[in-house]
Amino acid sequence: MELTIPKEQEKAIAKLATTPLERREAFITALARSTPAYLMHSLAEEVSRELHAPTNEIHEVLMTLAGMYTFAVSKGMKPSEFASGIVTAAKRIEPKITPINNDWVSFASFLERVLSLERTLGVTAKAAEVKLEQERVYSDARVMTDLRPIFANDPAAPPLSAVLIHNLRIAFVTENDTQEFFVALDERDLDDLIRTLQRAKAKEKTLKSFAERTGLKCLDLPPE
DSSP states (O other), X not given: OOOOOOHXXXXXXXXXXXXXXXXXXXXXXXXXXXXXXXXXXXHHHHHHHHHTOOHHHHHHHHHHHHHHHHHHHHTTOOHHHHHHHHHHHXXXXXXXXXXXXXXXXXXXXXXXXXXXXXXXXXXXXXXXXXXXXXXXXXXXXXXXXXXXXXXXXXXXXXXSEEEEEEEEEEEEEOSSOEEEEEEEEOHHHHHHHHHHHHHHHHHHHHHHHHHHHTTOOOOOOOOO
């Protein structure tokens, strides 16, 4: 399968290609020692601490490599096959991408070794896919509470009573954009929603405990 390098990825891959060999080795070692994470940024923070490098730079590198990893997996390509394909594609657009010392063999070996780190890079890359492979993904929510007056037949007269209405706004992300919808709730509805969410948290705790007893580690979100 002939690979091509998207223009938006050329800069990131060129940066990887020109990274000194000792820095590549240190990167692979740090990544291999790291713990898989729910978010790529969390993995970047751990790797950057060991390398004493800016987190944003490591995050950019990891996102590029994660994209390579998920593409290779989706096409059923082995790391060696994919690395060779990237090198061939990079050679076609020289000098935009030229490895340090013009050493394509070492660059291909680096890509193959990184893309073979299934338990760190692979798990973290797949975690994002598992969450995002849904028709709608939650973004944020807000509840606006209103006091709605009930007027007499004569609208000029003071209100006779009032009701409280909660308007729940939920924003969600689709494949193409961010959308939102509104739901009106009364006091009982709000209590029911809270109980439902509390039950979900209890089930989450139970499933995490069950997974740990079987030796299966659940990836946790970092604290806010």
